[in-house]
Structure formats: structure tokens, C-alpha cells
Amino acid sequence: MSRRPLPPGQHERPHLERFGLGWFADRLGFDYQTLNLEIDGDVAKVGCLHDLQVLPRITQQSDFHCVTTWSVRDVTWSGVRFRDFYDFCVARHGVAQDVVRVVLHGLDGYRSALPIADLLADDVLLADSLEGQPLPLAHGAPLRLVAPAHYGYKSVKHLQRIEFLREPGRYRFAFPYPQFIDHPRARVALEERARWWPAWLLRPFYQLLAPLARRRSRKTLDRHTDR
Numbered sequence: 421m422s423r424r425p426l427p428p429g430q431h432e433r434p435h436l437e438r439f440g441l442g443w444f445a446d447r448l449g450f451d452y453q454t455l456n457l458e459i460d461g462d463v464a465k466v467g468c469l470h471d472l473q474v475l476p477r478i479t480q481q482s483d484f485h486c487v488t489t490w491s492v493r494d495v496t497w498s499g500v501r502f503r504d505f506y507d508f509c510v511a512r513h514g515v516a517q518d519v520v521r522v523v524l525h526g527l528d529g530y531r532s533a534l535p536i537a538d539l540l541a542d543d544v545l546l547a548d549s550l551e552g553q554p555l556p557l558a559h560g561a562p563l564r565l566v567a568p569a570h571y572g573y574k575s576v577k578h579l580q581r582i583e584f585l586r587e588p589g590r591y592r593f594a595f596p597y598p599q600f601i602d603h604p605r606a607r608v609a610l611e612e613r614a615r616w617w618p619a620w621l622l623r624p625f626y627q628l629l630a631p632l633a634r635r636r637s638r639k640t641l642d643r644h645t646d647r
């Protein structure tokens with residue numbers, strides 16, 4: 421396997437395990453079998469996407485980096501490029517020309533956002549498959565974002581709604597978590613872990629929290645069927 425060095429402050433874990441913010445870990449009671457992806461915000465025509473078949477499919481391997489300092493190498497995802505989805509939304513829903521930010525909402529109530537420019541990168545996917553299998557509930561069924569150059573908290577799972585915004589000010593990070601933990605770009609290579617706070621200060625703090633979050637995610641998943 422590849423031996424490219426991991427980004428600053430990251431250590432390797434052997435495989436992807438369900439992980440997330442504690443507040444949302446218990447909220448797995450939604451229907452994850454059917455895709456009902458709302459497209460709204462600054463668009464001419466609000467709508468809902470039920471399948472991705474209209475878009476070209478790709479498979480891609482990438483490393484996954486969580487802000488709490490763990491990374492997994494060579495994860496294989498399939499789905500559609502966000503860029504192709506965006507072109508579709510421009511044509512079908514009339515996304516405003518001057519959209520700057522996109523908010524991604526999960527069925528568990530989680531949300532995060534990225535600048536549109538970051539989402540149009542080659543390696544950003546809307547994934548419905550992991551390691552050749554349909555995306556399991558554990559990892560974001562029915563559909564999730566995968567943005568490998570950004571910390572995992574931008575890769576929103578269980579997508580329910582994609583909101584295109586002209587003004588970034590209208591967005592607030594997943595309540596009740598403080599806004600400062602959500603860096604507007606969260607680029608892994610630049611160690612943009614959070615706003616204002618230096619990465620060296622956050623590393624040990626996050627490292628301490630990671631096992632707790634992992635345990636909570638695993639426990640709640642055990643109460644639901646598909647893994």
C-alpha cells in the first residue's frame with residue numbers, strides 16, 4: 421500500500437469506523453433506504469432528487485482524515501462528482517450565479533458547509549457506495565459527501581438537503597456545537613482544524629475526545645439493523 425506521509429498531526433488507523441459528533445450519534449431513526457435530496461437556497465426552482473442515475477458514476481480511492489487526529493488510507497468510494505451534480509443543479513434548478521457557499525444537511529440534524537469553489541474540486545464526491553458495497557447506515561446511507569482534502573466533519577453523512585447560498589452569513593454550524601469548531605474550509609494540508617484556535621492546542625484535546633465519540637457512535641449503531 422501507499423506510504424505517502426500523513427498530513428501534519430495525524431496518525432493512522434486501520435479502517436473506517438463510524439464516527440461523529442455525540443449529539444447526533446443517537447439520531448439514527450430516519451429512513452436511510454430512499455434518497456430524498458432537497459435542493460434549495462438561492463435557486464430559481466426548489467426541487468428534490470431521488471436517484472443519481474442521471475449523472476456519470478465514478479469510483480475513487482482517497483485517504484480520510486478526521487479532525488480528532490485519526491486517518492484511514494485508501495478508502496474506496498463510488499458515486500458522482502459533486503461538480504457534475506452542481507452542473508445538473510444549475511441546469512435543472514437554476515442555481516444563482518453568485519453562490520459562494522453550500523450547506524450540507526444530514527438526516528440526523530448535523531450540518532456543515534464548504535465554499536462552492538472547494539466542492540467543485542476533482543475529488544469531491546456524493547458517494548452511495550463504500551468498498552464496492554452499497555453505502556451502509558454506519559457510513560452515511562443513503563448518500564454522503566466525500567471531500568478528501570478537508571477534515572471529515574465536512575463530509576456530511578445521510579444527506580437530506582443541499583442548500584446553495586449567496587451570503588455565507590446565513591449559515592450556522594450544527595447546533596448545539598460552537599461555531600468556532602467549524603473552520604470555513606478545514607483544509608487538512610494546512611491543518612485548519614478550527615477557527616482562531618491553533619492546531620497544536622486542539623490536537624491533544626481532540627485526541628482525548630476521539631475514543632469517547634467512537635464508543636458512542638458504535639453503541640448507538642448496534643441498536644440499528646444494517647451495518
Ligand SMILES: Nc1nc2c(c(=O)[nH]1)N[C@H]1C(S)=C(S)[C@@H](COP(=O)(O)O)O[C@H]1N2
Nearest residue numbers: 437438439440441486526530559572575577
Ligand atoms: N450526518 C453526519 N455527518 C457526519 C458526522 C455526523 O455526526 N453526522 N460526523 C462527521 C465526522 S466528525 C467524521 S470524522 C465523519 C466520519 O465518517 P464515518 O462515520 O464514515 O467514519 O463523518 C462526518 N459527517
Ligand SMILES: [Mo]
Nearest residue numbers: 486487572573
Ligand atoms: Mo471527525
